[in-house]
Amino acid sequence: MLSKRLEAIASFVDKNDNLIDVGCDHGYLGIYLKENNLVNNLLLTDINKNALNNAINNMQKLNLNIATKLTNGLDNIDTTNFNTIVISGMGTNTIKQILIPSKLKTIDKLIIQSNNHLAELRGYLKSLGFGLVDEITLKEKNIWYVICLFRKNFCSNYSAYGIPKKDKIPYYKYLIKNYQNILNGIPKDNIEIRKKYLNIIERLNKLLEEC
Ligand SMILES: C[S@@+](CC[C@H](N)C(=O)[O-])C[C@H]1O[C@@H](n2cnc3c(N)ncnc32)[C@H](O)[C@@H]1O
CATH class of the missing domain: 1.20.5 (Single alpha-helices involved in coiled-coils or other helix-helix interfaces)
Structure with a gap:
């Protein structure tokens, strides 16, 4: 069963998305999306060989075939075939290093769950032209998570503390x-x-x- 956090990330994915999950680790998000036919095209990546092998093993157990790549961030990935990037479970510094403008030309949607410095992350993505569309805030195993949905050229006014809504x-x-x-x-x-x-x-x- 998917964690509440990964379920929230999945809820921001659209059926016609061509999506890269950067730092997929176990591959649970991609496997869930593929199994339930919730995404068009999918690439799972990780910088760590053992992590990516875990994802591949988990896929094979379910007879699923999902493209994978062992790489640092978006290095050696032709992002022009994709419109959506998910990065979750990393810190804002790493996320900023991965999301460099030259790799985001065709990307119009970012689903990000950073472990820290959310105000800095929101500011950085705004400077790259991505507006905050929605956020899901939840607590799991006593840890607070904020899952952010950004879209290119989306105009929104929000503070460094994100979007005020009920779950906040x-x-x-x-x-x-x-x-x-x-x-x-x-x-x-x-x-x-x-x-x-x-x-x-x-x-x-x-x-x-x-x-
Ligand atoms: C805490 S896990 C999160 C896994 C999954 N995204 C999630 O939210 O459950 C972080 C993963 O990101 C990977 N990672 C860290 N830095 C990375 C980078 N620069 N490029 C790709 N993967 C990276 C790690 O190897 C690890 O598998």
């Missing part, structure tokens, strides 16, 4: 609690740093009201 309520509350704990540990005379965290908390409280 517990997430924003969690962030506020975290920032409040940090604030509590900052000495009273450290006015500038305290102000920074107070501003963040105020901003998150406003977004909470918009959810």
Whole structure:
């Protein structure tokens, strides 16, 4: 059974997508998409030979034939045959290194789940011309995940904290609690740093009201 996180990623895939799953690891997402006929064309990649072999073994158990490539990011991949890229379970720095403009000419959709620095990721993709269309926020095994859907040339106004919607309520509350704990540990005379965290908390409280 697919994890809630991978299910959310799959929900952003359209049947006619030609999709590259960069860093597929076990291949569960691609296998689910192929088995359920939820995607047009699929390429699974990973930088790690053992990870890709796991994906290949998992496919073979189910008699599925999905293209694979052992490579770093999008190196040696002709992305012109694809319109969609999924990257999940990596950090923002790695994702930024993979998503270089020269590889994104025909890509109009990105489904990204970064493990950290989401504000930086949203900003980077905006600078490449990708607007944030939707987000799914969920908690699984006590970890919060935000799955972001970006489209090329999509105009949207959102803050560094993403799209305020119902599933963000517990997430924003969690962030506020975290920032409040940090604030509590900052000495009273450290006015500038305290102000920074107070501003963040105020901003998150406003977004909470918009959810
Ligand atoms: C934590 S796993 C996530 C697997 C899967 N995408 C998911 O969300 O469940 C991260 C995978 O990304 C791969 N990876 C890390 N850096 C990569 C890169 N530069 N290019 C391709 N794959 C990479 C790792 O080898 C690993 O298999």
